[in-house]
Amino acid sequence: MKTIPVETTINGDSAEFLCHADESLLDVLRDRLGLTGAKEGCGTGDCGACSVMLNGRVVCSCLVLGVEAQGAEVETIEGMANGEELHPLQRIFLEEAALQCGVCTPGILVAAKALLEKNPDPTDTELRYWLAGNLCRCTGYDKIIKAVQTAAAEMRSA
Amino acid sequence: MAFDAQAERNFKVVGTRVTRPDGIDKVTGKAAYGADVSAPGMLHGRILRSPHAHARIVSIDTSAAKALTGVKAVVTGTDLAQPEDEAFADVAINCLARDKVLYDGHAVAAVAATSKAIAKQAIRLIKVNYEKLPHVTDVDEAMKPDAPVVQEGRALETVPAGMSQNVTTHCQFGHGDLEAGFAKADKIIERSFKTAATHQGYIEPQACMASLGSDGRGEVWCCTQGQYMVRANCAAALGVEESQLRITASEIGGGFGGKTSTFIEPVALALSRKAGKPVKIVMTRDEVLKATGPTISTSMDIKIGMTKDGRITAARGELRYSGGAYPNATVDMGAQAAFAAYDLEAVETVGWNAMTNRPKEIPYRAPGAPTAIYAVESVVDELCQELGLDPLDVRLMNAARKGTRSSYGPTFNEIGLVATLEAAKAHPHYTAPLGPNQGRGLSCGFWFNFGGNTCVSLNINDDGTIGVVEGNPDIGGSRASISMMAAEELGVPYDKVRTVIADTSSLGFNDITDGSRVTFAVGLATIEAARAAIKEMCRRVAKIWDIDEEAVIWEDGCAKPAGPNAGTHPPMTLAEIAAIAGKTGGPIAGHHEVNADGAGVSFGVHLCDTEVDRETGAVKILRYTVFQDAGKAVHPDYVEGQMQGGAVQGIGWALNEEYIYGEDGRLQNAGFLDYRVPVASDLPPIETVILEIPNPGHPYGVRGVGETPIVPPLAAVSNAVSRAAGVRMTELPMSPPRLLKAMTG
Amino acid sequence: MVRVKLWGSLRALADGEEWVEVEASNFKELLDALAEKYPGLKPQIKRGVSLALDGVIYREAWFTKIGPENEVILMPYMVGG
16 A cells, blocks of 8 residues: 655644555554554544644544644644643643543543633533543542643633 | 551651652653554564354464465464463463354454554454354353353362353352341341443553564563563463563553453564564454453342341352353452451352353452442342431441451451441531432442562662662552652652662562552562661661661661760761762662561442433432541552542443343444443542551551452442432443333333 | 361361361461361362461461461452452
């Protein structure tokens, strides 16, 4: 099968890659670009561990083709911190122990950041429904919800 | 070393909420899990799996797959050794079937190719000629004498003659005169229950990268709860020596018991040996659900007698568990745990395990206990309802306490059940008002907790910092807890300590991360290793001061003269001692090797409020509170996290999660869409109340906390739903169709 | 002599006794003595047993001291998740 050249922007930097027509964006990120922060938990869009931003929308990168990144803006967990300065969500997830094994954490952080950019003051219910596509098997979600709310409050007052 | 000696200890580090050492990597995407590494020249492995529930393998033709360009190796069951030891043999046969496939999803062959796409294409070219055999997937059916036999000759000597060959295990526990006990009861309730198999549901599928040379030397990188267990399984399955295999545990994306066995590592090693290149295998979710994990499916009968004022007079349980296509001992654990929360004069639990054409059961958090205790706690709740008694008062009246002869034999020492029940009774949740179609459920839970084989090496670095090397994968923040205990014992700040997880060649043997053992046993070994290092530091300082070793004591991170007779030497800090270690005798380290015992049983109580929708059968969890005796909580955030996470897994087990098999014996819901684990919008906040009743078996009073929390939710939710719906539920999960049917008759 | 309690399903293999008495001063001697006196227990002992000594569960630990004053209960080898 022939590969297709794709030009895209990832975390603000231009990137070029070759991929097959049936290759997912997740596989491209992980296998071709070395960005392994997004995880494959299911490959069917049910777990959210592969969440990334594509042109400002949260997507399951396992359900997006690599070629769809042509000309697009992709943001991944690797682009969330500013150098050594963590995003408030990242820092507060650590401070409030909102992760255990951490494998769902990149997807949850990407999804939570997307929500707070649209809705800086979500109710717990809004937050829980927004994150309903991101499975976490360790925490029971309680500390995740609290940490996002703490981060939201801090970001509002910043 | 017992806790008594430390009872007045004022902890400085233990009990605080420090930031975990692996945290930044995990919030920035840098942490390397099983599937996140690659190697030069690496091949991609893929496994062909049986489409049949039970079939004889007549022949396998791999020639077309081998001929495909890019395919570098193909293996089948005959490429693995046949270990003599039954447990190793079961693992090997489960990794690649030999004569028969025992369940839908059983691995049959595997390929390694230069790309994922070619590997996927290649397994489709393997032709397997199957002769289908009759199958059985239900535990009650499997126990019938004429049931299709999954494996022959596997019954233990404890199984009476004349039963189906599927029955492998029989156990019985208890004491007292049941007949006399039931005769004293004012009310006897006898109920039968069924629970579906559930999966551990870790978000990270099994993944490994393996390399094995023709000289028998190999390396494996994999996500596992125990690198030494992987080494032993791989050595047996490949017929190589353990010393020649170095296994490195990656960061692990959840396990819950599900990563205490081996599925793909021996296959990757066998492929690598043939291909002469590293091979990476990453399971798909479909493979994870079909061929790893799940826990047992069960069928149970419980009979309990109670006086009209709430005293239990006798109790009997019969448990029939199926752990899939291989024998296992899970029912032993369930039968022992079933009535552990009660002080009973007459009790008996009988357990059976029967093989079915389902994947090999792998332990899931407190294996065997949640289902048995669900059935017991359901009948206790129904008795309370029938007799008009308060369910918490009844549990308090019958609670096991110090001096109680437990239902599984030993007499309890200090245990925390009564304190936990009293905390629940005093909590506002217990008396909060309920609305229409709402109900409150309560359940006790119990787990044994383990210690086990443990090695820890603790190095005093020359700049006065500390390196701890331990051998148990960190599944929920244990590196933080271990560093905290090292810091506490040495009297240095937490951030001076770094704990790493060793590969199998860098540290002696460690049991798997299971049985809620790590914070207890690795913590204990870390404290002892620190004490060994302290002893050595005191010895060095005694030489410098030219006084007796015994005249030097360790306090607040410094060596000090023991008293006025020892002289007026100013204290020497750990950093000062470390800086001159080379001059005083060489590097300073402490280590400790132990098979730790005395982990201390743990009890929990859960309260759950639910609302049922009478039109759809859907259940909403309104409020949930977890009470648990954790012993000393080393890192309270992670203790709460275990309590919350376990509770939610149990809620999933109670309400939605279920292995659904068709008439053809094939799994019908091998994906997260249809195997539905709880999501954030299904749940309320999970409140937690930690009780810290010190465990006398640990220097800091620590006991395991990870498993007990999954035990009570099944009955807590079922009791709440039964009261809300006005109908006693006896089958899990209580999915909407099942509840709707129960409510509408 | 040490009195040891056997769990129910082992009793059929030990002449039906719930409590059996053997000469032993530690866990290993206890297991050896049980295996000798009741050969039917050998397969279970080989598979592994735990020992509860005054309420504390030991999974292996051959040299754990036991005496007539202790409560000694045999239990199956414990497995966890």
